[in-house]
Amino acid sequence: MxxxxxxxxxxxxxxxxxxxxxxxxxxxxxxxxxxxxxxxxxxxxxxxxxxxxxxxxxxxxxxxxxxxxxxxxxxxxxxxxxxxxxxxxxxxxxxxxxxxxxxxxxxxxxxxxxxxxxxxxxxxxxxxxxxxxxxxxxxxxxxxxxxxxxxxxxxxxxxxxxxxxxxxxxxxxxxxxxxxxxxxxxxxxxxxxxxxxxxxxxxxxxxxxxxxxxxxxxxxxxxxxxxxxxxxxxxxxxxxxxxxxxxxxxxxxxxxxxxxxxxxxxxxxxxNPETVPENVREIAPTVFTAVPRVWEKFYSGVMITLKEAGKIQQAAYGWAIGVGQQVADLVMAGQPVPGGLRLQFHVARTLVLNNVRKLIGIHRARFLVTGAAPISPELVRWYLALGVPMLEVWGMTETCGASTGIPAQRMKPGSIGPAASYNEVKLDPVTGEILVRGPNVFMGYLNLPEKTAETIDGEGWLHTGDVGVVDEEGFFRITDRMKDIIIT
CATH class of the missing domain: 3.40.50.980 (Rossmann fold)
Structure with missing residues (x-):
């Protein structure tokens, strides 16, 4: 890989x-x-x-x-x-x-x-x-x-x-x-x-x-x-x-x-917010953090450009992205990529996929970071197929931002990754609520001691309001919100 x-x-x-x-x-x-x-x-x-x-x-x-x-x-x-x-x-x-x-x-x-x-x-x-x-x-x-x-x-x-x-x-x-x-x-x-x-x-x-x-x-x-x-x-x-x-x-x-x-x-x-696509191409960031809506807009822009392209260009893109997706699927499954497919991917990147990355402005990006809202696993797979790792992070205001994250060496779209090394994350054994503890957890809510006490329990665990599951590798996935479960 x-x-x-x-x-x-x-x-x-x-x-x-x-x-x-x-x-x-x-x-x-x-x-x-x-x-x-x-x-x-x-x-x-x-x-x-x-x-x-x-x-x-x-x-x-x-x-x-x-x-x-x-x-x-x-x-x-x-x-x-x-x-x-x-x-x-x-x-x-x-x-x-x-x-x-x-x-x-x-x-x-x-x-x-x-x-x-x-x-x-x-x-x-x-x-x-x-x-x-x-x-x-x-x-x-x-x-x-x-x-x-x-x-x-x-x-x-x-x-x-x-x-x-x-x-x-x-x-x-x-x-x-x-x-x-x-x-x-x-x-x-x-x-x-x-x-x-x-x-x-x-x-x-x-x-x-x-x-x-x-x-x-x-x-x-x-x-x-x-x-x-x-x-x-x-x-x-x-x-x-x-x-x-x-x-x-x-x-x-x-x-x-x-x-x-x-x-x-x-x-x-x-x-300004409207010039983001143009500015990305000018800056060509090496690390780029954005919310799913931005990643969706870039994808839509490429699809619109492709519709206006000639038949040969469309066919070349179809072949190249297909090769990229084969590679992405193997990488996500943790399986080795055969030599022949590696060679095809190299050709696909050189002839087609690098141009798609340039069109967006991510041709220099070492990796992309997405967070703040759920992202479609298919969209993550598309960016991986272009040859850019996309790492999903999860956190909230109260955890000072990212609290879990997908490691580049083990990408699992649909998951928010294992706990970051600097905090603990676990599930409430009864409700399945995601709990976080660590020095990154906030001091409390200003002027609202009772709300703070509701949110941080006696053992220092922050109750996030997100409900999730965790797999055998320690990767968490959000399945619901506590409020929604209480309402239903």
Whole structure:
């Protein structure tokens, strides 16, 4: 199998890549170690702009000192109401460096929801992306007595705005530069005072049953989990990743921002959700994490292109994908691939399948990661047939993201894989509910001790609400939701 796919880059990495026991400590150690290297890229006016670790550090330092200048205290909460941009990351790391708690709000949330999330989290500073998001904040600010400042990233259309509570991100950075000159060691002191057991971030659950709940994650839990991720879906400084899922969701916050912060993998930010297919082809990521809907869209795009192709191209694709599927079936069954079929697969990849991968933008991908919702085993099989391993992970906000994962050496579509090495997973012997225990499990729900007690039992097991089965190899499969079983 190793001759068919290069699995050397998917080996678990157990050594510590970056020292530090809080997210700000990790970040500033990263700046020190990687200085001039590129960390992030974002497309602006049609041109990709690179951010080195040093440039990122300078921006984070200015924003953090700006927060200190406006009286932001350690353990206060700042919220970010924005799409997935580099500025989101800069503000997040600045809040954490200043000893604060960082909370993300979906840019699609209505003003009423923004009010609830800011009130529940005790937000004192709110970062908003643009005039559209600012309007929501202004609509509800009279109901938020704790909110002191609103900071706007993009001031387009707001040049005439004169509001003492609202300043631009550029103005905050100016305040930060002045504050840095007057108090040169203050930020370092805040970073040093930040304790691993302290609350770092809030991630609000979707609130499908009642109000959203603020899941609390400590610095210790976040650092422990990103180190654990390297044993599951390893990356390094040579990797190119895409950042496009919402950063207020645990998947992109952990698997995108913090995991790349730890490993040094480059983060490329798409222009907007509509340009994802075009940006994938430009970036050609080496590791690509997405939700099933994205993988389905790519597949549909290839099928549409194929319908418009000539008869010879259609026949070539049919033969090549057929060879790929034969190989995929043997690999999934854990059986050896005969030499003749290996040779056919090599020809199929060279003549046809590599072009299909280029059409999607995954021709450089060492592996793909899918999660956040169930995916069709047939779709996984199709990507395997193209010659790219697709690894399914499962987890939730409360487990700090991925808690189980399919190993590249033993792919079983339809399964969510065995427990990740950094946590325990088992089934409740009576109900079959999937239970998780480990340092990656969250601290509890903000302001909801009774909900926390319902979710984490006396032995530290998190009750996930998912019902499953486990096979003799330790691979779990989700079969139902506890709520559905209770209803029926």
């Amino acid at each position: 190793s001759n068919l796919w290069d699995l050397s880059g998917i080996q678990p990495q157990t050594k510590v890549v970056l020292e530090g026991d809080t997210i700000p400590a990790l970040f500033w150690n990263g700046v020190k170690a990687r200085g001039p290297n590129v960390w992030m890229r974002q497309k602006e006016f049609g041109i990709w702009r690179s951010w080195s670790w040093n440039q990122t550090g300078d921006a984070v330092r200015e924003i953090a000192h700006g927060l200190l200048a406006i009286g932001f205290e350690a353990r206060e909460t700042a919220s970010i109401l924005s799409n997935t941009t580099i500025e989101w990351v800069l503000c997040d790391l600045a809040v954490l460096s200043a000893g604060g708690v960082s909370n993300g709000i979906y840019p699609t949330d209505a003003a009423e929801q923004v009010q609830y999330l800011c009130a529940d989290s005790g937000t004192t500073v709110l970062f908003v992306e643009n005039d559209e998001q600012l309007d929501k904040a202004l609509e509800v600010r009279d109901h938020l007595p704790q909110l002191r400042k609103i900071i706007v990233e993009d001031m387009e259309g707001l040049r005439e705005l004169n509001d003492p509570q609202v300043i631009s991100l550029d103005q905050l950075r100016e305040l930060g530069r002045a504050h840095l000159l007057q108090h040169p060691g203050m930020l370092e002191a805040r970073v040093a005072a930040c304790q691993p057991d302290e609350l770092a971030i809030l991630v609000y659950t979707s609130g499908t049953t009642g109000r959203p709940k603020g899941a609390m994650h400590s610095h210790k839990g976040l650092v422990y989990t990103v180190r654990g991720y390297n044993t599951l879906i390893a990356r390094d400084q040579n990797d190119e990743c895409m950042c496009f899922l919402p950063l207020c969701h645990i998947a992109e916050r952990m698997g995108g921002e913090y995991f790349s912060l730890y490993t040094g993998a480059k983060l490329n930010f798409v222009e």
